Amino acid sequence: METLINYLLQFGHLNTQQIELIKSKGVAHELKKDTYYSEAGTIPREIIFITEGIFRISYYNNKGDDVTKYFIDENNLVVDIMSYNEGIPSSAYIQSVTDSKYIAFSKEALQELSMTIIAWDAIMNKIIAKALAEKVNKISPMLSEDATERYLSFFTKFPGMANRIPLSYLASYLGITQSSLSRIRKNING
Structure with a gap:
């Protein structure tokens, strides 16, 4: 849980009471290698933070080939943000490619954090902006x-x-x- 708190503190200030609230809302999980965390067609209902391991985001193309979009490793959040925000089924598969550990936050827990911690939305927006920028920087050079x-x-x-x-x-x-x-x-x- 400390790695999550340290990660969040890079994006904004949190006091001790806020940190304790965040810790109380996160639920620790483990996932075995090659296990799917979520599959296409499901609606994301939580955001997870990887504390150990690597996840693979993939989809099946129109030929039926399994295509890897990208990998996410320790100290990163994982969510299909558009599907999560819109409440629509995801088109991606999220699979653990190693034995993994993560902390999950339900949509309800995140809404409570948003209503209780003044800086929460600003912190989350900075994290999302950074993730989107990194995604673009991963894909763009590969094209050439x-x-x-x-x-x-x-x-x-x-x-x-x-x-x-x-x-x-x-x-x-x-x-x-x-x-x-x-x-x-x-x-x-x-």
Whole structure:
């Protein structure tokens, strides 16, 4: 819970009483490797904060291929924000690719925090703005890079994540086949 509080404090001030209220609203959970946290078609009813592990956000394209959109690791919030805000079914799958631990906040708990803590909405808005900016920064460079450059960029930006993700998911994220990824790794590693 302390990692969550430290994360929130990067975006605004919270007093001891507010921190205790936040702690009382979060519920700790564990998820085994390869387990889905949520599936497409469900309406998100909570926001989670990853304390340990990596989650994969994916969808199925019109050919039926499982496509990885991105990965989210420790000390990050996870939610399909549009589906959550609008109360509509998500088009994404959220899967734990490692054994994971997270803290969940129900929609009701978040509404109570919003009504009780003056700075809450400002803190959440800063977190959402940062997440959206990071998402754009992840996707934009990949459009102009070839497969080897995308692979090397991923390792540079996410060194702690790269060796914890199955190759099939990494290949899907990079937009290449697993055999192409194997060739690229072989060429780089000699």
